[in-house]
Amino acid sequence: MPDTAPVILSDDPASFPHSVLAERHPALIRKVRDAFPYGPGEHRALDALLKSAIEGAIEPLDGDAWWESWGVDEYVGRSWFEVPFLWSESYFYRRLLLAVGYFGPGPWQGVDPFRPFKLAELDTPEAAEEIAALDRLADRPVEEQRKALLHGSLWGNRADLGFRIQANDEEDEKAATPELVADDSESLWPLLTGGTLFLVADNAGRELIPDLLLIDHVLRHNSVDRVVLHLKPHPYYVSDATTADTVDAVRHLVTTGTPAGRRLWKAMADGRVEPRAHPFSCGPLPYADMPDDLREEFATADLTVMKGDLNYRRLVGDLLWPPRTPFTSPTAYFPTPVAALRTLKSDVIVGLDAEVEAALVATEEQRWRTSGTHALIQVRGAGTPPRTPAHPMV
Numbered sequence: 001m002p003d004t005a006p007v008i009l010s011d012d013p014a015s016f017p018h019s020v021l022a023e024r025h026p027a028l029i030r031k032v033r034d035a036f037p038y039g040p041g042e043h044r045a046l047d048a049l050l051k052s053a054i055e056g057a058i059e060p061l062d063g064d065a066w067w068e069s070w071g072v073d074e075y076v077g078r079s080w081f082e083v084p085f086l087w088s089e090s091y092f093y094r095r096l097l098l099a100v101g102y103f104g105p106g107p108w109q110g111v112d113p114f115r116p117f118k119l120a121e122l123d124t125p126e127a128a129e130e131i132a133a134l135d136r137l138a139d140r141p142v143e144e145q146r147k148a149l150l151h152g153s154l155w156g157n158r159a160d161l162g163f164r165i166q167a168n169d170e171e172d173e174k175a176a177t178p179e180l181v182a183d184d185s186e187s188l189w190p191l192l193t194g195g196t197l198f199l200v201a202d203n204a205g206r207e208l209i210p211d212l213l214l215i216d217h218v219l220r221h222n223s224v225d226r227v228v229l230h231l232k233p234h235p236y237y238v239s240d241a242t243t244a245d246t247v248d249a250v251r252h253l254v255t256t257g258t259p260a261g262r263r264l265w266k267a268m269a270d271g272r273v274e275p276r277a278h279p280f281s282c283g284p285l286p287y288a289d290m291p292d293d294l295r296e297e298f299a300t301a302d303l304t305v306m307k308g309d310l311n312y313r314r315l316v317g318d319l320l321w322p323p324r325t326p327f328t329s330p331t332a333y334f335p336t337p338v339a340a341l342r343t344l345k346s347d348v349i350v351g352l353d354a355e356v357e358a359a360l361v362a363t364e365e366q367r368w369r370t371s372g373t374h375a376l377i378q379v380r381g382a383g384t385p386p387r388t389p390a391h392p393m394v
């Protein structure tokens with residue numbers, strides 16, 4: 001199997017990355033503009049960002065030491081579409097926050113432009129049903145509870161706990177298994193037998209609620225001593241969870257009378273659930289390039305669970321790997337056993353069986369890669385020696 005693969009760019013107008021930059025980003029600027037009564041200065045900055053993102057070039061982020069270390073100077077002057085997709089998407093969110101004055105100083109400093117969307121998610125009937133389903137789950141055998149909670153966390157807002165509990169085993173297989181293109185969950189549970197779990201969170205709202213319920217479960221039933229919850233230090237990719245979003249989610253569980261809410265609140269107070277927010281979590285690079293302090297921190301985990309599509313891209317590299325590349329290969333550098341729970345929303349994929357890939361291509365051509373209708377649970381246990389892979393820059 002190859003050690004590396006082509007970096008995903010956005011320069012092909014027929015590609016998924018191109019549509020993200022050319023269509024989703026402008027639509028997001030419109031949404032944010034409509035959600036707040038920003039003043040003329042912010043509107044002008046958003047206009048300038050829109051123009052730059054579509055027809056302009058990468059500009060310096062003056063005085064930003066992190067972004068300088070992440071290669072901004074190297075890309076200045078190049079089209080957003082010609083630099084790695086992973087890099088340009090992150091750069092977009094940085095520029096968006098700058099445009100709305102998030103980093104201040106000024107009246108909009110610290111005002112999360114995505115907060116209204118994240119809060120709205122907590123008040124949906126689907127979120128209420130998911131919490132209600134927990135009561136019904138409480139009487140089930142622990143194995144059934146953990147499977148339902150794992151799948152609730154995996155599918156985030158798509159396949160709720162209600163669905164998992166109501167379906168009997170046969171229906172469950174029929175409805176869920178074909179959607180899972182890889183399922184290493186049997187290797188996951190033995191890794192969750194004690195010590196420290198690092199969970200690298202993805203989205204707030206209806207994804208974070210099941211993540212928190214899973215955390216509560218492994219603290220109670222899997223002898224996990226401590227969970228380090230990696231969050232974003234500031235708003236990112238619209239719905240990514242920050243500490244403030246986590247507090248909103250735990251408070252929501254408490255105010256809806258969910259017993260897990262009180263337990264999680266207490267676990268945060270006594271340090272068994274510890275939020276972390278490293279600047280690299282909003283960086284535009286793969287985890288293979290993480291700084292030494294973060295690598296050393298991850299190395300203290302007994303297991304790291306990466307949630308979501310973006311974390312997957314950063315874990316294996318945002319590269320066009322042959323889909324049958326073993327998951328163990330591009331993750332071998334990671335300092336701990338690592339698991340990915342991800343719905344497929346971008347072109348990157350590794351660890352597929354030949355038959356699974358053939359069936360997906362036969363029925364959907366390449367749409368399965370980005371449609372969000374498939375998911376995976378992939379695990380690399382202990383025993384694969386860490387190494388430093390080559391992640392090419394463009």
Ligand SMILES: O=P(O)(O)OC[C@H]1O[C@](O)(CO)[C@@H](O)[C@@H]1O
Binds near residue numbers: 089307309310343346
């Ligand atoms: O929330 P998730 O699962 O990380 O998904 C984010 C994904 O959405 C996209 O930004 C596309 O909209 C992908 O590029 C990215 O990987």
